[in-house]
Amino acid sequence: xxxxxxxxxxxxxxxxxxxxxxxxxxxxxxxxxxxxxxxxxxxxxxxxxxxxxxxxxxxxxxxxxxxxxxxxxxxxxxxxxxxxxxxxxxxxxxxxxxxxxxxxxxxxxxxxxxxxxxxxxxxxxxxxxxxxxxxxxxxxxxxxxxxxxxxxxxxxxxxxxxxxxxxxxxxxxxxxxxxxxxxxxxxxxxxxxxxxxxxxxxxxxxxxxxxxxxxxxxxxxxxxxxxxxxxxxxxxxxxxxxxxxxxxxxxxxxxxxxxxxxxxxxxxxxxxxxxxxxxxxxxxxxxxxxxxxxxxxxxxxxxxxxxxxxxxxxxxxxxxxxxxxxxxxxxxxxxxxxxxxxxxxxxxxxxxxxxxxxxxxxxxxxxxxxxxxxxxxxxxx
Amino acid sequence: xxxxxxxxxxxxxxxxxxxxxxxxxxxxxxxxxxxxxxxxxxxxxxxxxxxxxxxxxxxxxxxxxxxxxxxxxxxxxxxxxxxxxxxxxxxxxxxxxxxxxxxxxxxxxxxxxxxxxxxxxxxxxxxxxxxxxxxxxxxxxxxxxxxxxxxxxxxxxxxxxxxxxxxxxxxxxxxxxxxxxxxxxxxxxxxxxxxxxxxxxxxxxxxxxxxxxxxxxxxxxxxxxxxxxxxxxxxxxxxxxxxxxxxxxxxxxxxxxxxxxxxxxxxxxxxxxxxxxxxxxxxxxxxxxxxxxxxxxxxxxxxxxxxxxxxxxxxxxxxxxxxxxxxxxxxxxxxxxxxxxxxxxxxxxxxxxxxxxxxxxxxxxxxxxxxxxxxxxxxxx
Numbered sequence: 001x002x003x004x005x006x007x008x009x010x011x012x013x014x015x016x017x018x019x020x021x022x023x024x025x026x027x028x029x030x031x032x033x034x035x036x037x038x039x040x041x042x043x044x045x046x047x048x049x050x051x052x053x054x055x056x057x058x059x060x061x062x063x064x065x066x067x068x069x070x071x072x073x074x075x076x077x078x079x080x081x082x083x084x085x086x087x088x089x090x091x092x093x094x095x096x097x098x099x100x101x102x103x104x105x106x107x108x109x110x111x112x113x114x115x116x117x118x119x120x121x122x123x124x125x126x127x128x129x130x131x132x133x134x135x136x137x138x139x140x141x142x143x144x145x146x147x148x149x150x151x152x153x154x155x156x157x158x159x160x161x162x163x164x165x166x167x168x169x170x171x172x173x174x175x176x177x178x179x180x181x182x183x184x185x186x187x188x189x190x191x192x193x194x195x196x197x198x199x200x201x202x203x204x205x206x207x208x209x210x211x212x213x214x215x216x217x218x219x220x221x222x223x224x225x226x227x228x229x230x231x232x233x234x235x236x237x238x239x240x241x242x243x244x245x246x247x248x249x250x251x252x253x254x255x256x257x258x259x260x261x262x263x264x265x266x267x268x269x270x271x272x273x274x275x276x277x278x279x280x281x282x283x284x285x286x287x288x289x290x291x292x293x294x295x296x297x298x299x300x301x302x303x304x305x306x307x308x309x310x311x312x313x314x315x316x317x318x319x320x321x322x323x324x325x326x327x328x329x330x331x332x333x334x335x336x337x338x339x340x341x342x343x344x345x346x347x348x349x350x351x352x353x354x355x356x357x358x359x360x361x362x363x364x365x366x367x368x369x370x371x372x373x374x375x376x377x378x379x380x381x
Numbered sequence: 382x383x384x385x386x387x388x389x390x391x392x393x394x395x396x397x398x399x400x401x402x403x404x405x406x407x408x409x410x411x412x413x414x415x416x417x418x419x420x421x422x423x424x425x426x427x428x429x430x431x432x433x434x435x436x437x438x439x440x441x442x443x444x445x446x447x448x449x450x451x452x453x454x455x456x457x458x459x460x461x462x463x464x465x466x467x468x469x470x471x472x473x474x475x476x477x478x479x480x481x482x483x484x485x486x487x488x489x490x491x492x493x494x495x496x497x498x499x500x501x502x503x504x505x506x507x508x509x510x511x512x513x514x515x516x517x518x519x520x521x522x523x524x525x526x527x528x529x530x531x532x533x534x535x536x537x538x539x540x541x542x543x544x545x546x547x548x549x550x551x552x553x554x555x556x557x558x559x560x561x562x563x564x565x566x567x568x569x570x571x572x573x574x575x576x577x578x579x580x581x582x583x584x585x586x587x588x589x590x591x592x593x594x595x596x597x598x599x600x601x602x603x604x605x606x607x608x609x610x611x612x613x614x615x616x617x618x619x620x621x622x623x624x625x626x627x628x629x630x631x632x633x634x635x636x637x638x639x640x641x642x643x644x645x646x647x648x649x650x651x652x653x654x655x656x657x658x659x660x661x662x663x664x665x666x667x668x669x670x671x672x673x674x675x676x677x678x679x680x681x682x683x684x685x686x687x688x689x690x691x692x693x694x695x696x697x698x699x700x701x702x703x704x705x706x707x708x709x710x711x712x713x714x715x716x717x718x719x720x721x722x723x724x725x726x727x728x729x730x731x732x733x734x735x736x737x738x739x740x741x742x743x744x745x746x747x748x749x750x751x752x753x754x755x756x757x758x759x760x761x762x
Contacts, residue, residue: 007560040526041554043714046740051560052528079559086592086619087556089644094553094619097646098683145421147433172475173422175468178460179388179432211467213623214595238467238475240621242594263470265478266647266655273650302479333424359427 009055013075014109016092020070021101021272027070030102031060035074037095056080069272071105078109083116085241085288093275104275107283114321121248122256122291123324124317124349130230130256131166131203136380137343137350138327139373140167140207140258143174143189144356150180154188156359161196161204163369165354168193169233170209172260182220183227190228205230207258214243221253231256234290237263241288248289258329258351259290269303277308282315285326292327292351297342300332306345313346327351336375343379352376390436394456395490397473401451402482402653408451411483412441416455418476437461450653452486459490464497466622466669474656485656488664495702502629503637503672504705505698505730511611511637512547512584517761518724518731519708520754521548521588521639524555524570525737531561535569537740542577542585544750546735549574550614551590553641563601564608571609586611588639595624602634612637615671618644622669629670639710639732640671650684658689663696666707673708673732678723681713687726694727708732717756724760733757 018034020027035058040047047053055077062073080091096102109117120126128134141160143153153174160168168189176182186208193206208224210217210232217239221232232255236244247253261281267274274280281295293316296302298309313328330342331353342352354372361368399415401408416439421428428434436458443454461472477483490498501507509515522541524534534555541549549570557563567589574587589605591598591613598620602613613636617625628634642662648655655661662676674697677683679690694709711723712734723733735753742749 009560039554040528041552042526043736043738043741046737047526048529052526056526056528080554080556082556082558082593084593084597086594086616089619090553090556090592090616093646094616094643095646097618097644098642098650098677099646100650100684145423145428145433145437147421147437148429171422172471173420173461175461175463175471177463179390211471212463212465213467213627214621215627216465235467235471235475237478238470238621240595240619240624243621246594246596261479262475263478265474265476265480266651269479269481269654270647270651274647296479303481355424356427357424360424 009051009077009079012078012110012112013059014078014081014107014113015061015073015075016107017071017073017105019103019105019272020072021068024065024070027065027072028063031063031072031074033099034058034096034102035060038091039076039080041095078113081113081116085245089241100273103273104279106276106279109321111321114323117287117323118249118289119286119323120289120291120326121254124327126324127256127291127327131205133166135348137346137348137352137376138166139352139354139376140169141165141354141369142169142171142356144171146171146173147179150185150188153185154192157189157206158192158196159365160369161193162200163366164200164202164373165204165369167205167207167231169207169258172209172233172235172262174209175211183223186224186229187227193230194228205256207231207233209233211235211238214239214246217243217247218250221247221250221255225253225255229255231258233258233260235260235262236285236288237261241284244285244290245288256291257289258292258294259285260294261296276311277304278311278315282312286316286320286323290326292329294329294331294353297330297332297334300334302332309345317349329353333357336372339372339375340379343376348380390432390458390460393459393491393493394440395459395462395488395494396442396454396456397488398452398454398486400484400486400653401453402449405446405451408446408453409444412444412453412455414480415439415477415483416441419472420457420461422476459494462494462497466626470622481654484654485660487657487660490702492702495704498668498704499630499670500667500704501670501672501707502635505708507705508637508672508708512586514547516729518727518729518733518757519547520733520735520757521550522546522735522739522750523550523552523737525552527552527554528560531566531569534561534566535573538570538587539573539577540746541750542574543581544747545581545583545754546585546750548586548588548612550588550639553590553614553616553643555590556592564604567605567610568608575609586637588612588614590614592616592620595620598624598628599631602628602631602636606634606636610636612639614639614641616641616643617666617669618642622665625666625671626669637672638670639673639675640666641675642677657692658685659692659696663693667697667701667704671707673710675710675712675734678711678713678715681715683713690726698730710734714738717753720753720756721760724757729761
């Protein structure tokens with residue numbers, strides 16, 4: 001038990017940039033409210049002078065006024081972070097999420113406090129090493145639709161891998177349904193991809209979707225590993241960001257993780273509330289340990305702009321303490337027609353989810369995958 | 382391993398009511414999109430005929446058109462539910478959360494499928510039995526502000542309990558900070574409330590906030606139990622709804638649970654996207670096993686209306702399979718001035734969070750609590 005009485009604050013603070021809507025005066029009022037809500041959440045008159053006011057209460061470090069909304073950078077003591085995602089998210093946005101017109105834009109954590117956050121185990125380079133693909137965008141096929149029997153999913157996986165895709169992932173809808181039990185699916189798909197790899201000499205990775213209660217997720221992750229899966233698909237919006245973090249840090253699991261945005265949408269469907277896509281699809285999954293983060297691409301029917309995608313890619317790749325860069329993973333029913341655009345937009349460090357329409361290509365799936373990979377190779381030059 | 386090949390659907394379906402914004406035509410298009418997104422999430426042409434189209438794909442059961450938005454009740458096969466919150470939330474809103482103009486209003490699960498959901502262990506009556514308060518609204522004080530040393534928090538807890546409050550809860554900001562370690566705080570506060578109970582002859586419950594990674598939460602819950610805490614405060618938005626469910630179902634923990642809305646706000650800050658407050662603060666916590674669900678009250682600066690509060694209270698209390706009714710728990714810096722209004726609005730089955738301003742009452746805290754309880758008794762008649 002730490003000695004609370006003799007505790008001294010380090011003086012180190014982490015910062016969160018919030019976009020606050022309304023006039024400058026309204027935004028300044030909101031900034032003060034966030035300083036209070038995200039820390040003591042108490043009426044001013046019960047906040048004692050001294051340590052609580054001077055150290056714990058949020059502090060406005062910068063304020064940039066603009067017409068319809070202002071940007072305020074607030075700081076909090078690193079001592080409020082417990083080294084887990086639950087507490088981080090709480091200080092970031094726990095109470096303020098309940099008030100409209102407050103949006104989390106960006107998080108900055110001083111390097112010393114980042115020591116509690118090992119982040120991605122593999123990251124971009126680790127994932128590239130596993131597949132022996134030093135440069136170029138990676139392409140991932142998806143096993144769908146939900147309801148195909150495990151043998152049919154495994155056959156799809158085999159064809160994707162034989163056609164030269166770099167990764168094959170479970171659809172996020174595949175859980176452990178009676179018509180598609182987890183263990184049967186994962187064993188068959190892992191085996192199918194291994195068979196294709198023996199034939200091609202390549203190292204395609206099969207990513208198994210693990211969901212459920214925390215203990216179930218962990219058991220499934222370990223099963224997937226034993227069955228030969230090359231990685232995991234995890235939905236932190238459903239299971240909690242700490243479930244992702246635990247799987248990423250688990251020394252018995254040690255598989256790369258692709259995070260999926262299921263249920264995280266409500267953070268981004270409102271322009272002036274919630275969280276910026278770069279935070280929720282870039283910073284948070286990376287901090288929690290995802291090696292790649294999937295999100296909906298611009299111009300695909302989702303409220304994500306080109307600027308958002310650029311900012312997500314930046315958050316995935318920029319220098320951030322010791323956290324390895326991860327792959328931005330663009331998804332949204334994309335086919336041949338968007339390959340060149342994506343390669344130009346993202347450059348080499350992109351994971352591209354190929355839309356399921358490829359299953360209906362007139363050349364047949366294996367050939368279609370080969371044509372697709374040719375298109376990527378041409379486009380990425 | 383289940384035999385996927387011989388599987389037959391039961392034909393039982395659960396339903397979700399969505400509010401879909403736009404013209405009737407736009408809303409109908411959205412309904413079809415949700416049917417697809419929330420199940421197969423695949424282009425129509427790759428969905429085979431037969432079981433997948435007939436059973437798995439969402440189905441529009443009812444559609445009520447209106448001017449600015451329509452209501453569509455969609456059904457999904459119960460076989461998509463895995464008995465855990467992650468999978469339930471996924472089918473409810475996983476992908477559709479990413480599209481603006483779609484809002485979850487209400488969930489209905491057939492009684493047979495509810496067997497996987499034991500729900501609250503105590504519920505309203507169980508909680509009333511623990512405190513020996515058969516009728517009248519319950520009142521809960523909050524230990525804040527964050528930063529007070531454990532001894533000061535324990536003294537607050539003692540005064541609340543001595544003054545006759547029914548429950549005393551940790552503020553959700555109290556985690557395991559170096560200036561306020563979890564074990565020291567919980568041991569001292571539980572002891573302080575027990576001491577007050579010996580003096581009053583009453584049975585005030587102290588609710589300890591448990592947060593962190595899943596294993597940490599469970600360890601903390603067990604510690605709180607051993608230390609004599611009377612219940613737990615859990616934030617499902619931070620830790621995941623399955624963490625709440627696991628704690629509620631754990632036969633070693635067996636403590637009542639109050640759920641807290643931290644980070645769930647982004648579901649409710651937009652009128653036409655996200656989830657209805659009655660779903661996110663009523664149905665979901667109850668299904669996951671909370672015995673009481675805290676949410677911000679109307680007219681307190683949050684985007685929650687009187688109608689929302691009425692609907693939340695209904696969702697907490699209405700007949701729902703074998704799920705016990707739970708306490709709607711109204712919060713939002715309320716003092717004496719809102720007691721009568723709350724008692725009239727909610728009736729007897731209310732848990733009232735008393736605002737921290739009571740700490741500054743000129744009569745002193747213990748006396749103020751007694752006056753407050755008198756006010757509740759008068760108002761609830």
